[in-house]
Amino acid sequence: MPRTRPDGRKTQIVIVGGGAGGLELVRKLASALDNRDFDLILVDRNTSHIWKPLLHEVAAGSLDANLDEVGYRGHAFRWGYRYFDGALESIDREAQQIIIAPIIDEDGSEVIGRHSIRYDYLVLAVGSVSNDFGTPGVREHCLSLDSRKDADRFRRKLLNQCLRVSRQMTADPNADAFARVAIVGGGATGVELAAELYSAATALGYYGLEVFDEKRLQVTLIEAGPRILPALPEKLSQAAHAELEVLGVRVLTNTKVTAATAESIDTADGESIPAELKVWAAGVKGADFLAHIGGLETTRGNTLVVHDTLQTSRDDRIFAIGDCAYFVPSDGAKPIPPRAQAAHQMADTAYRNIRALIDGKELKPFVYRDKGSLVSLARYTTVGSLMGNLVGGRMAIEGRLARFVYISLYRMHLFAIHGWLKGMSLLLIGHVNQVVRPRLKLH
Incomplete structure (x- = not known):
């Protein structure tokens, strides 16, 4: 042309x-x-x-x-x-x-x-966008993480609930008060959010919520399939499952959600899981x-x-x-x-x-090269798998190496949208911000 x-x-x-x-x-x-x-x-x-x-x-x-x-x-x-x-x-x-x-x-x-x-x-x-598969009540009562606006809305609701719990605990130290979050979907988004919530909860005490800590946070992760993180090898899925339970997350697999209400998530086996905040991360369309x-x-x-x-x-x-x-x-x-x-x-x-x-030249076909999957469990660990020629195929990685690679993916994105010079500058600024800015954004 x-x-x-x-x-x-x-x-x-x-x-x-x-x-x-x-x-x-x-x-x-x-x-x-x-x-x-x-x-x-x-x-x-x-x-x-x-x-x-x-x-x-x-x-x-x-x-x-x-x-x-x-x-x-x-x-x-x-x-x-x-x-x-x-x-x-x-x-x-x-x-x-x-x-x-x-x-x-x-x-x-x-x-x-x-x-x-x-x-x-x-x-x-x-x-x-999130796919609710026509499940009753999801659109009315569940949040998603499709956009910055969605994430900001969840953060405000989470902080408000934590403040309610903190006030109740101040008035009555024995109060049965919790910030309860139910996350539907055991893929990367659901797993990463569950872990990140516990990482954030440990820091709330430094920002005015003296009587609130991770013990007052109850997170339930609900997956309809037989295991969380189905895109990862089973060994790594099990490792992530165990890590979440150590943090305090209740992980339910083989559990189908039948409805969402203002107070709970209802499952096919008859359980009603109470939650002030409900997140739908069970698929996209x-x-x-x-x-x-x-x-x-x-x-x-x-x-x-x-x-x-x-x-x-x-x-x-x-x-x-x-x-x-x-x-x-x-x-x-x-x-x-x-x-x-x-x-x-x-x-x-x-x-x-x-x-x-x-x-006026010949077009080339798209060839997808699977570089593997990585899932960040906040500051605790990272699990995933990479396609590695050194070991003749898929290479499982965990811990510090996985965290380094996970961060590197974001760095590659910065270079792609900004170029190398500004990309490197933003990385340096990011390291400075990690030191000088608060651990949590509470506004």
Whole structure:
């Protein structure tokens, strides 16, 4: 395709979604393409980005997202693309336009009306949302960790409950008062949150809650399958299970949730688990607005079907990457899992293929390379598995080495969105912040 259109306008590339994949992609394109010929636009309903695997730390208060987030406007100015605040509503493929929903202020007044943005190439990188599988009461009574807003809401509710317990204990040291949290889903998000909560609880006494400690925290982790962390080898799953129980987490496996109420989580075996805070982390799906959006092919889980080039099955001008993309390798392997490392790899392939389309070259197929899974149990330990050539396949790691690798994954993300110079600067600032800033964010 020519670098400018026949009508003289710039070739416009629009990326919807500023998560791990979308933000990495727009940075790569912006650093490679001449903005005299190309107009790059990032659209996101939020004004800042935070790496989704860190949301459990934001929720527990052990990470201050204000210090770790990336503002889209500043990032856009740094790399030379444009950022639009807004939520995708629909796609007009014939006119090659996306429709952005109106932006409504807190008082209900309209800030920006419904409008359209043209595209020559479109990349959908809108991530995923929690899948409640139609379980009664989940939407009304459970929290999720899909976004920074969700994590902040959980942290406020957790702190309020801890304050209630502290006040009751001050009035009556023998009071039967607890902060009870039920987490549904024994995957990485649920396990990491459970461990992080106990890490945070040990620090609350230093910040004004003198009579509150981890003994007043009751966390129940509920998993429908036979074990937690099914993506890890069974040995590591068992190690994580044991570590959680040492912390004080009640771990229930082979336990199906039938309903959520304002006071509890109900299970198929008749137990009602009391909890002031309930978190649903039992799976993900594509957002509802993606269902057949623009006439594109989608799955029952609202994810967009893509070819091995990551182009959508019904429109070669539209790509999908990350959690919202459904791709099954030609070798018959399972669909690519919704992980940050998959989004990172897809962003690289989408970048190369968009460049190939522009230059009239052959597109390359996406090949997913599983780098393994790592799960952080807060400051206590990290467990996981890596694909290691040195041992001829999957290499199990635990403890300090796993923690180092887990942190390294975030460092790689920083380099991908900021470049090496600023990425290194942010790492140094992060080390300083670990020393000077409070252990918990309580506001």
